[in-house]
Amino acid sequence: MPITTYTSREFNQHASEAKKAANHGPVFITDRGKPAHVLLSIDDYRKLTGEQMSLGEAVAQYHVPDFDFEAPRVEGLTRPADLG
Template identity: 60%
Template sequence: MTITTLTSREFNQDTSRAKKAANEGPVIITDRGRPAHVLLSIEEYRRITGTGRSLLEALAQTEEESDFEFDPPKMGGSWLKPADLE
C-alpha cells in the first residue's frame, strides 16, 4: 500500500492524480502543512467501515462486474392457496 501526500493546492490543481493515487492507497491532503483529509477508494472505505454494497449498487452492476449469482427459487408449493373472500 502506497501512501501519497498532496497539498490542498496540488489536490485542487490535479484531482485526477489524486484519484489515481487513491487506487494504490490512501491520499493524505494537507492544509498549511498539516494533514486535513484522507482520500480513499470506495473499496478501501467499505473494507475499513465494514459496509457492503447497497442493494441498488448490486442490482445496477453489469454482468462483467458481477461477483455473485442470484437465481431465486420459483414460486409455488403447498403454501400458495387461493384467497377465501367469503
Template identity: 55%
Template structure:
C-alpha cells in the same frame, strides 16, 4: 498499498491525479504542512466502515434474551490476625 501526500494546492490543481492515486492507496491532503484530509477509493472506504460491530453492539445483550434473575451465592470472608512472631 501506496501512500500519497499532496498539499491542498496540489490537490486543487490536479484532482484527477489524486483520484488515480487513491486507487492505489490513501491520499493524505495537507494544509500548511499538517495532514488535514484523507482521500480513499469507495471500495476501501466501504471495507473500513463495514468492519465488524461496535464495542457497544458487542457488549449489548442479544435480542430476545430479555430479563433474567441472577442470584450469586454469598461468600464469607474471615479476617485472621497477623502473626508477627
C-alpha cells in the same frame, strides 16, 4: 499499498491525479504541512467502515464475475389472509 500526499494547492491543481492515486491507496491532503484530509476509493472506504452494499449496487457490478451478497432478513411483512 502506497500512500500519496498532496498539499491543498497541489490537490486543487491535480484532483484527477489524486483520484487515480486513491485507487492504489490513501491520499493524504495537507494544510500548512499537517494532514487535514484523506481521499479513499469507495471500496477502501467500505472496507474501513464495514458498510454492506445494497442490492442495487450488487446487481450493478457487471465487471465482477462472482460476489457474496447477504440479503437482510425482514420480519413482520406477512399477515394472514382475510378470507371473510
